[in-house]
Amino acid sequence: MEELASRNCVPCHGGVPRLIGSEISRFLVEVTDWEVIEDHHLRKTYEFNNFRQALDFVNRVGELAEQQGHHPDFCFGWGKVEITIWTHAIDGLSESDFILAAKIDKL
Template identity: 35%
Template sequence: MRKLDDSAIEKKADTLHGWMVVKRDGGPRLEREFPFDDFTDALAFTLKVGVIAEKADHHPLMETGWGRVRVVWWSHSLGGLSERDFEMAEKTSALYVR
């Protein structure tokens, strides 16, 4: 895995619907909040994301609350974003069915 530069991040971010690139703790991260009708649906989505994260051995920050799940992807070891983060964001979006 290699850390993407700002230009590559900008190009790739344009292809992700609903995701934002945010700077936190000095590095870029991919962040999206997914709305749900209740806590049960939010929790079920959190578990689905957890399964794909575990299979990929790449784990996001997730905050689950009533009617929402916030997912944040970044490569901790690189202190920024990699191709894998964008792949995982796409996989996460694919799990979201409304």
């Protein structure tokens, strides 16, 4: 399979099935330290030395998200950033969620 980080997110407007079970597992092995929550979304926490580094990371991920047209949720504060990703149009996980996760890990 082509490396996820080298691919681009595909816009989803609904009407496609969510990933389930073995489909999720197939993509999960390609991203590091992301956890699948209730087969619905991906989540990962990144740690930094201070608030500025955390904020800079959020901004870099934001730029990437804009380029990819796929936008995660952020919770951040001093020294940490928690990112949650899912495809809102299908209320669950899609291949693009894993592509974005892989791209974030490359930042």
